[in-house]
Amino acid sequence: MSKSKKRIFLTVVAAASIAGTSLANAAISDEPIQPIEAVKIKNPALVELGKKLYFDPRLSKSGFISCNSCHNLSMGGTDNIKTSIGHNWHQGPINSPTVLNSSMNLAQFWDGRAADLKAQAGGPIDNPGEMGFTHELAVSVLQSIPAYVAEFKKSFGSDKVTIDEVTTAIAAFEETLVTPNSRFDKWLKGDKKALSADEIAGYTLFKESGCVACHNGPAVGGNSYQKMGVVEPYKTTNKAEGRSGVTGKDADRFNFKVPTLRNVELTYPYFHDGEAATLKDAVNTMARVQLGKKFTDKENAKIVAFLKTLTGDQPSFMLPILPPSSDSTPRPQPFSK
Amino acid sequence: MSKSKKRIFLTVVAAASIAGTSLANAAISDEPIQPIEAVKIKNPALVELGKKLYFDPRLSKSGFISCNSCHNLSMGGTDNIKTSIGHNWHQGPINSPTVLNSSMNLAQFWDGRAADLKAQAGGPIDNPGEMGFTHELAVSVLQSIPAYVAEFKKSFGSDKVTIDEVTTAIAAFEETLVTPNSRFDKWLKGDKKALSADEIAGYTLFKESGCVACHNGPAVGGNSYQKMGVVEPYKTTNKAEGRSGVTGKDADRFNFKVPTLRNVELTYPYFHDGEAATLKDAVNTMARVQLGKKFTDKENAKIVAFLKTLTGDQPSFMLPILPPSSDSTPRPQPFSK
Numbered sequence: 229m230s231k232s233k234k235r236i237f238l239t240v241v242a243a244a245s246i247a248g249t250s251l252a253n254a255a256i257s258d259e260p261i262q263p264i265e266a267v268k269i270k271n272p273a274l275v276e277l278g279k280k281l282y283f284d285p286r287l288s289k290s291g292f293i294s295c296n297s298c299h300n301l302s303m304g305g306t307d308n309i310k311t312s313i314g315h316n317w318h319q320g321p322i323n324s325p326t327v328l329n330s331s332m333n334l335a336q337f338w339d340g341r342a343a344d345l346k347a348q349a350g351g352p353i354d355n356p357g358e359m360g361f362t363h364e365l366a367v368s369v370l371q372s373i374p375a376y377v378a379e380f381k382k383s384f385g386s387d388k389v390t391i392d393e394v395t396t397a398i399a400a401f402e403e404t405l406v407t408p409n410s411r412f413d414k415w416l417k418g419d420k421k422a423l424s425a426d427e428i429a430g431y432t433l434f435k436e437s438g439c440v441a442c443h444n445g446p447a448v449g450g451n452s453y454q455k456m457g458v459v460e461p462y463k464t465t466n467k468a469e470g471r472s473g474v475t476g477k478d479a480d481r482f483n484f485k486v487p488t489l490r491n492v493e494l495t496y497p498y499f500h501d502g503e504a505a506t507l508k509d510a511v512n513t514m515a516r517v518q519l520g521k522k523f524t525d526k527e528n529a530k531i532v533a534f535l536k537t538l539t540g541d542q543p544s545f546m547l548p549i550l551p552p553s554s555d556s557t558p559r560p561q562p563f564s565k
Numbered sequence: 566m567s568k569s570k571k572r573i574f575l576t577v578v579a580a581a582s583i584a585g586t587s588l589a590n591a592a593i594s595d596e597p598i599q600p601i602e603a604v605k606i607k608n609p610a611l612v613e614l615g616k617k618l619y620f621d622p623r624l625s626k627s628g629f630i631s632c633n634s635c636h637n638l639s640m641g642g643t644d645n646i647k648t649s650i651g652h653n654w655h656q657g658p659i660n661s662p663t664v665l666n667s668s669m670n671l672a673q674f675w676d677g678r679a680a681d682l683k684a685q686a687g688g689p690i691d692n693p694g695e696m697g698f699t700h701e702l703a704v705s706v707l708q709s710i711p712a713y714v715a716e717f718k719k720s721f722g723s724d725k726v727t728i729d730e731v732t733t734a735i736a737a738f739e740e741t742l743v744t745p746n747s748r749f750d751k752w753l754k755g756d757k758k759a760l761s762a763d764e765i766a767g768y769t770l771f772k773e774s775g776c777v778a779c780h781n782g783p784a785v786g787g788n789s790y791q792k793m794g795v796v797e798p799y800k801t802t803n804k805a806e807g808r809s810g811v812t813g814k815d816a817d818r819f820n821f822k823v824p825t826l827r828n829v830e831l832t833y834p835y836f837h838d839g840e841a842a843t844l845k846d847a848v849n850t851m852a853r854v855q856l857g858k859k860f861t862d863k864e865n866a867k868i869v870a871f872l873k874t875l876t877g878d879q880p881s882f883m884l885p886i887l888p889p890s891s892d893s894t895p896r897p898q899p900f901s902k
Contacts, residue, residue, distance in 0.1 A: 283639050292634070292650045302620050309897050313629045317654035319900050354780045494889045497896070506892040542886045549879045550639045552831045555843040559834070560646050563656050 260444040263413035264329065264540060267404050269529055274383045278401025280548045281394060287366045288359035291560025295333030299327040301309050301543050304494025315360030325500035326495045329488055331403045332447040338484045338500045340453060341474045345399035350391060363391040370556055374407050375551030407491055407540030423537055433527055438519050448538060450491035459520035466501035477511030493536045507532045597781040600750035601666065602876060604741050606902060607834045611720045615738025618731060619887045624703045625696035627652055628897025632659050636664040641831025642742065646796035647839030652697030659805050660839035666825055668740045669784040675821045675837045677790060678811045687728060702727040706895055712888030744828055744877030760874055767871030770864055775856050783828035793819045796857035803838035830873045844869045
C-alpha cells in the first residue's frame with residue numbers, strides 16, 4: 229500500500245471505529261464494516277403506495293418501463309445489463325446501480341447529482357432515454373386513476389397528486405429495501421461459524437490490501453467519491469466522466485461514487501460501465517487500477533468468497549396489484565415519435 | 566337476434582347448462598357462465614420454478630424481457646398496450662392476451678396455433694420480435710445457473726435442463742393463475758347482494774342481446790373461434806387474419822379465439838388489435854359488428870357495470886427472487902445486431 233493510500237485507509241478505519249463504538253458490542257466496532265439493520269416501517273400506507281408506483285410502467289411514455297425494469301427487485305435491484313435499455317430501446321450511458329440499501333448512499337446516481345432518493349426518483353421519469361415521459365404527464369396519468377387518487381389522499385391529505393408526492397412515496401418504499409442478515413453480518417455480530425476459513429481470509433485480504441479504504445461502513449461503500457483509476461488510468465470506451473459534471477471541477481473527472489458491495493454477488497456486471505462481467509474480473513481490475521496490486525488466483529478467489537457473504541435478505545413482499553386506468557387515463561404512446 | 570345467432574346462442578346455453586348441472590346447485594346450472602374455482606396446486610416445487618422462469622428476463626436475448634413484461638401479473642396479466650413491445654422495441658403484430666385463466670382457453674394465441682400453455686410458452690422466447698432468443702441459448706443460460714439446475718433436478722430428476730422442462734414449468738405456474746371470487750361468481754353462487762340492480766340488468770342485457778353466445782362458460786369466452794365482424798366487416802389497419810393462418814382455410818379469415826371476459830376491467834385495450842381503449846368502446850363495437858345492434862348509453866353503461874363484476878382475486882404471491890448468473894452464464898446481448 230502506498231503511503232497516501234495507507235493514510236486514507238487508516239483514517240477511514242478509525243472514523244468507522246469511532247462511529248460504531250458501543251460498550252455492548254466492542255467486536256463490531258473494531259471492524260470497518262458494520263451490520264445492516266432491518267428497517268422499521270413508519271408509514272405503511274405511504275410505502276405501499278410507493279411500491280405500486282415503483283412497479284407501475286404507466287410512469288413511462290411507453291407504458292412499458294417502470295422503476296423495477298432497471299432496478300429489478302427479483303435481481304438484486306439491478307437489471308444485470310452493462311448499461312440499461314430505455315425508451316425506444318435507447319442504450320443507456322451508464323450501469324444501473326442497485327436500489328438495495330441505496331438509502332445509505334451519500335448521494336444518488338454514480339456522479340451524486342441527486343441529493344437523496346426522492347431527488348433521484350424523478351430523474352428517470354422525464355429522461356428521454358429512460359422512461360421518456362414528463363412529470364406533468366406522469367402526474368396526469370395518476371390523477372386519472374381513482375384508486376391512486378384515494379391512496380395519495382390518504383398519505384398526503386389532498387385530492388391533487390403532485391410529482392413531489394410521487395417521488396416522496398417512491399423514496400419511502402426504496403428506504404425499506406435494505407438487506408440485513410447476510411452471513412457476513414451474522415459473523416460480525418458474533419456467530420463465528422457463519423463464515424468459512426477462506427471467507428475470513430478473503431475479508432482479511434480485503435482489509436489489508438486497502439479495498440476497505442473505500443468500501444467500508446454498513447453499505448461497504450456508497451459513502452465517498454473516488455477516482456476510477458488511482459494508480460493506473462482506467463481504460464474504457466464509456467464516456468461518463470463522473471463527478472466533474474456536477475462540480476464543474478476538472479479534478480473531479482472520473483470520480484464516481486464508490487458503489488456498495490452489499491449483495492454484490494447479484495449486482496453484476498460491475499463498474500459504472502458494466503465492463504467487468506464477473507467478481508473475479510472486478511477484483512482484478514480494482515486491484516490493478518486502484519491499488520497497484522496483482523492478486524494471485526487463490527487470493528482473488530478468497531476475496532470473491534468473502535464478497536459473496538455480503539448477500540443479505542432480499543426484499544420480501546407480495547407482488548403489487550396496480551389499480552386499473554380509467555376511461556380518461558391518457559394511454560401509453562410506445563411507438564409515437 | 567338473427568335466426569342463426571339465436572341457434573348458436575341457445576345451443577351454447579344448453580351445452581353450458583348440461584355441463585354445469587348438479588343437484589346441489591341448480592341455480593348456477595341455469596346460467597351460461599359458471600364460477601371459477603380456486604386451483605389446488607399439485608406440485609408446488611414445479612410451480613415455484615415456473616414462477617421464477619416467468620419473471621426471468623434472462624430467457625430473452627436482451628436480458629430485459631420476461632413473460633411478465635407483456636403478461637404483467639400486476640396489471641391483469643397483460644401489458645395494457647395496443648400491441649406489445651418486443652426485442653429492440655419491435656412493435657408487435659397483435660394485442661397480448663391475458664395470461665389469467667388462460668388454462669381454460671381451448672387453445673393459445675389469438676389464432677389458436679398453440680394447443681396448450683406448454684406449447685405457447687416456447688413461442689415468445691424464440692420469436693425475433695418478442696424475446697429474440699433461441700431455445701438453445703435460453704436453456705444454456707439456465708444450465709449455467711447452479712440454483713436453477715438444482716430446481717430442475719428436483720422437479721424432473723435430471724441434471725440436464727431441456728426446453729421441454731422449461732415450458733412445462735412455466736405452464737404449471739400459469740395454470741395457477743385463475744381468479745376466483747369475483748362479485749359475479751359470488752352472485753352466481755347465491756349471494757344475491759353481491760351485484761347491484763344495474764349490474765344485474767347489465768347481465769340480463771348481455772344474455773338477451775346475444776353477447777353470451779360467444780362469451781360463456783367459466784372464462785366467459787376462450788372456448789370458441791368466431792369471426793371478428795359477423796354482421797358488418799370490422800375495419801382495422803391491423804394485418805392479423807387469425808385462424809386462417811393455422812387452418813389454411815379462406816373461410817377462417819378474421820376468425821379469432823373469443824377472448825375471456827374475466828378481469829376485463831384490467832385487460833384494456835381490447836380486441837386483437839387493441840383498438841378499443843375502453844369497455845364502452847368495446848361494447849359498442851361488438852354490438853355493431855357482431856350483433857347488428859346499437860345500445861343506448863344507459864344500456865352500454867349497464868353492460869359495462871356487469872363486466873366489471875368479473876374481476877376476481879388477482880394472483881397473490883411473493884415477488885420471486887431469481888438465482889444469480891454464474892461466471893459461465895452467457896451474458897445478455899441487448900444491443901448487438
